[in-house]
Amino acid sequence: MVHDVVVIGASVAGLTAARRLATDGFDVVVLDPNPEGASAAIGHGVAACAHSSTVTTMSAAYGTEAVNEHVRRNLVGMEEIRRVLATGDVPHRVLPLHDHSLGVALDRELVPTLELLASAGAEVRLLGRDETRRPGAGIVSEAILVDPAQYAGALAAQAAHAGADIRYDMTVTHLVRRDGVTAVAARPNLAWAREVHSMLAVAVVDTLGVSPWGRMAGNGAAQYVPRVRFRVAQVPDVVTLSAGPPVWLVRPDGDEAVAYGPKYPASGRGDGVAELERFVTGRLGGTDLRSGTMAIDPSDHGRPAVGASPIPGGFYARGNGRGELMNGTASGTFLAALLLGLESSHQNNALPMSSRLRASARGLRQRLLGH
Incomplete structure (x- = not known):
């Protein structure tokens, strides 16, 4: 057969x-x-249309057509995720994604990236001044959050x-x-x-x-992403992307929060975890920290x-x-x-x-x- x-x-x-x-x-x-x-x-259990830093880097390396294809595939993927969630009645949340992955920037500096995302079909907007949780402009889109095991x-x-x-x-x-x-x-x-x-x-x-x-x-040897799960006085109600290091993504997970760092080579993952722990404790007020790393293949x-x-x-x-x-x-x-x-x-x-x-x-x- x-x-x-x-x-x-x-x-x-x-x-x-x-x-x-x-x-x-x-x-x-x-x-x-x-x-x-x-x-x-x-x-990390988070899905979105794209990340600003990825779109900008990809546009410079391959042109706008590659960006359009990347965003289109992500949007089709998000529809597939929604079908799986609905069919299996899987617990999940839909929250705003505050994307600061291009670093500290002004609104006008993010307009080209915003237009790239919008032209590819993504529903995005600039972060309002009354919404921001950190200095600098950002782009807002929708994120789906799940427990990866569920x-x-x-x-x-x-x-x-x-x-x-x-x-x-x-x-x-x-x-x-x-x-x-x-x-x-x-x-x-x-x-x-x-x-x-x-x-x-x-x-x-x-x-x-x-x-x-x-x-x-x-594309090369595996890389490692630091991860710190922690308790905090006020669980975040948005997903936040940063330029890193030491932090790249922060998401809520039930009554806790999880922070992820950027990718490191094997030789730097210990330092990456330590830096992320200091950030979580000093900047986010996190307690009861549980740390580790995730292996990930490099991308193009x-x-x-x-x-x-x-x-x-x-x-x-x-x-x-x-x-x-x-x-x-x-x-x-x-x-x-x-x-x-x-x-x-x-x-x-x-x-x-x-x-x-x-x-x-x-x-x-x-x-x-x-x-």
Whole structure:
């Protein structure tokens, strides 16, 4: 039997793509080397249309068309997040995002960035003087906040309910492309297990960087983000982005708050945590601090590495696009659109007509059976 798609990694990107494809009737298998939830229950749990610093950097590096595409994918991703939240009745909050990621600036200095975001379809405005919680101008947009573990659980459950076969504690060991399909071999992560699970797939989506096409899309060594959870007299009612260091993002989480620092190399993460702790204590009045770091792939000027490989049937999501809520969902929905043939400029990457006809038949059968 030849599956339509094998997804390597039950990450946010992988599960999002699997959910979309399985909902449309495609035969999808997800293989993940980690225990259930470990690959997707990560990140800061905040989704928004874009960050000012990312948009500005990306515009300088690639032009406005890249910015438009980045924002468009994020907006499509936010709609997908809303569908997951509504279907699974997942607890969440929608709060203003106060974006100061370009540093201390005047209103007129932010107008070009504001216009870039608005022209791409984002609903944004300048921060009012009566709203500001810190010196300097800022841009206001809407942010969706979730608990990463709760969202990951709901996303996986919905993908499985749609028909995706999700297998945890399975490590992919071999990939061979031959005669229009990819042979995938995987082993259970058990010391005494000797059996090899083999399957064939028309397309393989790699979100872990274990395939030749996934490894080629990598952008460098992992980076680390300091994180400090703390108690504070007044829990913030907005999400705040800063230029950093020492702080990059502050969000509420129940009756506590969480602060995140900017990305550091492995050698600097200890200093980054210490600086963030001093900021939380001295500037935010935080108490009962619990600190740590999150590993993250580097991105390409803020742009997730996601797309189709020159190797037929190979797709990938790397960089920050494979994991956390915002970029992970945007990457997953884009990959699903590629495979479904919904991206007009990437028609050559769509699944073959035979797969689409089988998916239509499965989808019709599921609807008739009330699945």
